[in-house]
Amino acid sequence: MAQESDIRNIADASKPNAGRIYDFLLGGNHNFEIDRQAAQQVIQILPGMPQMVRLVRWFLGEATRRLCDEGFKKFLDFASGLPTVDHIHQVALKGTKVIYSDIDPVTVAYAHDIIGDNPNIRYVQCNAGKPEELLDSDVVEELFGKDRKVAIGFNGIAYFLSDETMEHSLEVLYNWADKGSKIFISDIDMAEISDGARKMEGLYKQLGQPIFWRTKKRLSELVKKWKVTDPGYQAMEKWVDIDWGVSDEVKKGFGATSGYGVILEK
Template sequence: MNSPERFSSIADANTPNAGRIYDYLLGGNHNFEIDRIAAEGLLKVAPFMPNLFKLIRWFLGEVVRRLSNEGYMIFIDFASGLPTVDHIHQITPEGTKVVYSDIDPVVVAYAKEIIKDLQNVRYLHCDAAKPEEVLDSPVVRELLGDDRKVVIGFNGIAYFLPDDAVKHFMETTFQWVGKGSRLFFCDADATSAPPEKARKIMEIYKNMNQPLFPRSRETMKKLIGPWEVEEPGFKLLEEWVDIKTNVTDYVQKEWEGQGFYGAILKK
């Protein structure tokens, strides 16, 4: 059986969950009624959300393919969501090693089921605020040995973490990886005191114990710390994937920010 009921014992069926809402809005079926109701509520105040989630995944695809073509064979990904819909191991050549992780125990349980027959893919439970739990895990040691030339994924998660957690993530991963490694991420460029419509979205996320931490691009530039920004720099997700959507217009109008952007960093 591969249905939500299977994992109901570890899911809080009374609380909607950000990861499963993401799945629902991407068109997936790994979600509960409570998630679908919350997602429909979100759509009323933020009709651009389905496009945003697709952009986040397309950006991941664009960057992963680029880096894979450059020869990177190890990806360590945080806040991965489900390893479906063109996720890393599905778009990289055979032999690529991928370690996914997420904080949501239901996502982790499903994900382990999905990847269980894949030799070079692992899925761990981890709060991205503590990346050392993945990096120093026996699973990573067993899969990678001493290999440290890696790509770190931090995609679609920065706005779920306060500034000090993002800073800790950046410093910890930088210290752990070898020279030449890369890190990719995306975040929203928004004011930390957003206008009314955006505050409603923040309230919905807060009510599901997933508060949002909007920040400006300038603040993020300070948090990436020791990592260097690689060309082409901080660019809108729409520019990365060369597709125009309604996302940037909405964010500019309602969040007083420039829109969702992504970047590749290097050590």
């Protein structure tokens, strides 16, 4: 478990943090007691949450493997969280170059410790709602050279960005990337916002992390010029071919039809 002394200069261990709650739900150990208590509140609202976050990470793994099979050797990842528990560089082919990023300075600092001096990996602070901050920085050219045909990770972040911000990010990334680049995205298809979903929204708002629910149809409108590749918008459990062990009753109680993922191409 994380010790307060590890990060006392950068983290406030008296306040729960969305990234560390996510780490706990994922089975990681970079979290404080205060995060674990908040995670228990999340689980009370949605008992399937630990399984849901694992599905999100498994989709990331599946997308990474597919894109490596297609020959991608450079990955640019947004809202990465901690680079543990089957993250991109752990499932990609050896020698794959990865630039991770996250808005949370604590996550970035921890990530530097975890990665060490791996020459193929960088981890920088960036708001996924303003990808231009990262694209315009030196780090991209330093690791990728002039090559802009890359695989882009935008996983597990769509519900933390407003429609307007998503539209902006996807457009900036489209304009920056070379033809043939691909981006993988996951979101939750929230047709009707249930009491559970409202409660979750309230809890995350208190943490300073607003949630923006939307339907799959709405996301498909926001991606604009990006082309959908096969098999299209598909439930995450289908992508990884697994029964994620959450009853229909629990899913219905939360109101989401499913969490889904898609890989898009320029």
